[in-house]
Amino acid sequence: MNIFRTLHRSILMLFAVVVISIVTLVHFSVSKIVAEQSRAQQRSYSPALKLIVEQLMQPLHISETLAEAQELKNLMSQPQGKEAEIFAMLARLHDEFNLNFFIASEINRMQYNSQGRKIELSEEKVNWYFRYKEQPENAMADIGQWQNPQFYIDLKIYDQNNNFLGVFGVGKSLVGFTEVFNQYKEEYGYDFIFVDQNKDITLTSDVELLVKGTTFKNLADLPWFQSLSEEQQASSLNNLLLDIDGQAALIAELNIQPFDWTLYIITPLESRQTEISRGFIISVVTLLGVIFGLFLLIYNLLYYFKKDMQKIKQIDILTELSNRSNMTLKFEELMYEKQSVSLVLIDLDNFKPINETHGRKAGDIVLRQIAQMLQREVRSTDFLGRWGGEEFILLMPDTGPHEAVEICQGLCKKLSSMTITTGSTSIQMTASFGVSFTAVSRTMSEVIAAADDALFTAKRDGRNVVRMQLIKSD
Template sequence: MNIFRTLHRSIVVLFIIVVVSIVTLVHISISNIVAEQSRAQQQSHSPALQLIVEELMKPLHISQTLVKARELHDLMGATTIDETQIFSTLKRMHNEFNLNFFIASENSRTQYNSDGSKIALIEGEVDWYFRYKAQPTDAMADIGQWQNPQFYIDLKVYDEQHKFLGVFGVGKGLKGFTEVFNDYKKTYGYDFIFVDQNNDITLTSNPELQIQGVTFKNMRDLPWFADLPTEQQQSLNNLLVPVEGVESLIAELNIQPFDWTLYLITPLQSRQTDISRGFIISIVTLLAIIFGLFLLIYNLLYYFKKDIQKIKQIDILTEIPNRSNVTLKFEELMYEKQSVSLVLIDLDNFTPINETHGRKAGDIVLRQVAHMLNNEIRENDILGRWGGGEFIILMPDTGPHEAAELCQKLCNKLAAMTITTGTTSIQITGSFGISFTAISRGMSEVISAADDALFAAKRDGRNVVRMQLIES
């Protein structure tokens, strides 16, 4: 199943439901006399609603899904940080989602950005990291990079022992927010103000209230807000207040994932007050519906995470599953409580082939060996490339002695192959190491036993099958 195609169709269906909801809510909230006028006003809000969904909700559920990926945890949890792999992963994410990503590593105290830059996380110089690290919350929305302001969603990353590994984040330039919101205000006359838990204005359609340098404007800086009684400042929902001399209705919506509040400010004509009030209630209800729908999509993505992780996890050279894919399949077998024999295959004297005949010849050898193994294994067996000249096979519901018999046939088949690389014929053999588990274990433990068996096979002259069972 193509998960993204299915998700796309689901979103289309959800938006059809939203459109139907818009029409229904508008019809209920206004009289028949002004129905056509109100529907036109409702449609004028579509660009703003689409912007909120695209610019806030989409980065949110993308980051919340990616932060659970094993690849990310492995990169950030490594004792020695592989900067090349980190930058490669961030660049791939940037190309796939058209967002800016970063990893702030606790191990290296360095922030790696998808544009290839990195920043040393020095206490006293990089305030946001240490301030966020000390907070109890695991997710935060923030504004950063004052020369080119970015809207960030920051998520803490922990390993399986709940050790703090650092912060994974997604960012998007504020230019798109400010330009579209400002155009929206000029066209339709409505103002948007997003504020954080400190009442600092983070996003707005009013250019005069946008971030200046490193300073946020605050709601208390607005004369109409400062003039309100203290109890009304706590909740502005459905309040009629004079804003710059114009009577306006304010709708309030809590954006819970960011701990932000959205104020939708609607200027009213005296004869349109009732119409606009019903209209704003409809919009707020619609925003709540959209927010709920995207939470639903996030939960679906969580359950489909394993399917998503499988995408593009094919070894390009051999066109069989790569290490990450095989690791995921092993975890699935453990989750399903299946016994499994794990086989490591190392091509004997593979490095000299590259040195003698060239890397192109080595690639041909790998492809033909992979093709042969893939044709010879059983339907339920899982073949993957483990790295270099190593392959791995998972044999579900197969005891170690049965696996040894199957591997001996593969070993003989491999030794009988003659691989032609242009004008050169190459004979190749392989050493096989087998381990087995009948209970749920970590893959590292099973791999370790298979490595010991593989070492024994090489020690015994190569081109043989050896088995190492895990001690109870």
């Protein structure tokens, strides 16, 4: 009854899920368009945010952390005669973080970098240092080294008395930026443009707009920006729809506060529409697939319960071993496959007095524990079942009678040494074993008869022993 009740509840639950799924499909089909638009917008932001975090913010956090190191401040406060230590520290940082590091010392007017070079701090050679020194900001992002452009983060360093010691900086090659830009542009079709507070283009996915020589290109130089009104140029460009090179495009604007930079993400609408349409179709097909899967699940559930019912019919409920009918089928299968088999009948000795003395509940506990022990001890290739009452049956394929007797003697010994606890009572049990064997196809009743004769002999010989009876050849 429990199985049928579970089946009934499961079918009702699945039916409810199917109905809800169909209703959801209608709602989801409408809302998916809006969701895909938001998703497409998010996908355009996600690569940009990843770029900002991995390529810009990471060097900033590293430099800010290292700028507080006492070792750095000690070297910058007394750099005289410590150039070897300065270069060693910078080289160690380069190896650890895979970034370029430098120190510009105000005290001895020298710049040291992690490549082992030093430059005299003069306005002719290092004009950025003197320009930055006069600015109020303590942190600045900049592009430098025009032959091999680098993204730099410069931090002013002060001693405990707030005396200016110089600048500590981190540099990252722009080659990494352009590779990531190209990857996202090929995958999503987006263009990225980073501009500083002066609208100079510092980083971009458009190679034509990259820094050339010592000259930055400005946002005002771009044709699409020139087509905007003065009011639009002065305000935010976020979500502005433009015609760029004959194609409609949407602009998203993000402010990168630590550097006072602005990121513009230019998204061609054609690629976005294709992406939304593709996502919509996929979602509808997916939901239809889910509904179809639920119907398959119902079918398989019915098949499972049918199979489970068949299994229950073949299992002894008390011991959870195969019952008599199932063991008969297994024996017939072995005969069909022309396998030799040793058949063993195991009968518990003096079992009825246990029911009379301790009750049937105690007798059931004894049967269950002995069944569990036998199941643990028999080989994985053997088949154990309950033949009826206190009698078990064991089928041992491809096992000769003498080998079967030896195995059964071990089982007999383990069974007699086990203690069965039924509440507050401990019970010792023994069993008698009757072994028969057939190497040719025979009926089960014929082999059982021989095993039964062997079992009778075991009982007559005092119980708790193993006896064998071979079938006489015709």
